[in-house]
Amino acid sequence: xxxxxxxxxxxxxxxxxxxxxxxxxxxxxxxxxxxxxxxxxxxxxxxxxxxxxxxxxxxxxxxxxxxxxxxxxxxxxxxxxxxxxxxxxxxxxxxxxxxxxxxxxxxxxxxxxxxxxxxxxxxxxxxxxxxxxxxxxxxxxxxxxxxxxxxxxxxx
Numbered sequence: 662x663x664x665x666x667x668x669x670x671x672x673x674x675x676x677x678x679x680x681x682x683x684x685x686x687x688x689x690x691x692x693x694x695x696x697x698x699x700x701x702x703x704x705x706x707x708x709x710x711x712x713x714x715x716x717x718x719x720x721x722x723x724x725x726x727x728x729x730x731x732x733x734x735x736x737x738x739x740x741x742x743x744x745x746x747x748x749x750x751x752x753x754x755x756x757x758x759x760x761x762x763x764x765x766x767x768x769x770x771x772x773x774x775x776x777x778x779x780x781x782x783x784x785x786x787x788x789x790x791x792x793x794x795x796x797x798x799x800x801x802x803x804x805x806x807x808x809x810x811x812x813x814x815x816x817x
Contacts, residue, residue, distance in 0.1 A: 664787045665775030670798040672768045673806050676760050679768040680729045682805050683758065692804035693797050695812050702732055714816035724755070732758040738777050738786065752778055754790070770798060 672679045682688045686698035686708065696711025699718065704726045711718040725733035738752040754776035761769040772794045777783035796812070803809040 662779060663775065664777040664779060664783055665773065666787060666791045666794075667771060667773040668791060668795045668798060669769060669771040670795075670802060671763060672770055672798075672802050673766070674768060675766060676729045676762050676768045679770060679801070679805060680760050682801060683732065684726065688804075692800045692810050692812065695816055702726055702734075712816070730760055732756075734758075738783070752776065756794075770801070772798065 682692075684702040686694075686700055689698040689710075694710045695713040696716065696718065698708065698710050700706055700708030702708060702723050704723055706723045708721050708723060709718040710721055720736065722735040723732070724735050725731065734756040735753050736756070738754045754774050756772065756774045759769075759771045761771075763769050774787070774790055774794065777787045800811045803811045
């Protein structure tokens with residue numbers, strides 16, 4: 662069984678505004694990366710994300726960016742924690758984010774991740790990341806639509 666998932670949500674803002682809220686580290690730090698984000702999401706870059714629930718900035722490789730449409734990231738498939746060093750087998754997962762206009766001024770954001778080893782630890786790690794990406798979508802929606810930081814104080 663291949664370990665992968667996809668989550669999605671609609672954000673009541675135009676695609677360009679939603680896309681920018683993800684690629685801009687200052688904005689991402691306001692609602693998602695509770696410990697901060699360093700580096701803009703641009704193809705070929707390695708950026709660093711830090712979370713209070715998983716302290717210590719970890720690298721995120723930016724594989725592809727298609728403005729206002731798609732972002733592809735690669736990071737360590739740490740089985741047991743989020744981010745950090747690659748698991749024992751040096752495995753990585755791929756995250757693909759897509760941004761689609763809905764025709765009514767909203768944006769459908771879909772985040773898919775795949776690449777864990779087919780082990781009990783890989784399964785647990787995939788569930789944890791699925792939860793994290795759904796939280797990211799909820800936090801993005803609350804932040805961009807209402808100026809609310811859902812993650813503030815949640816983990817520290």
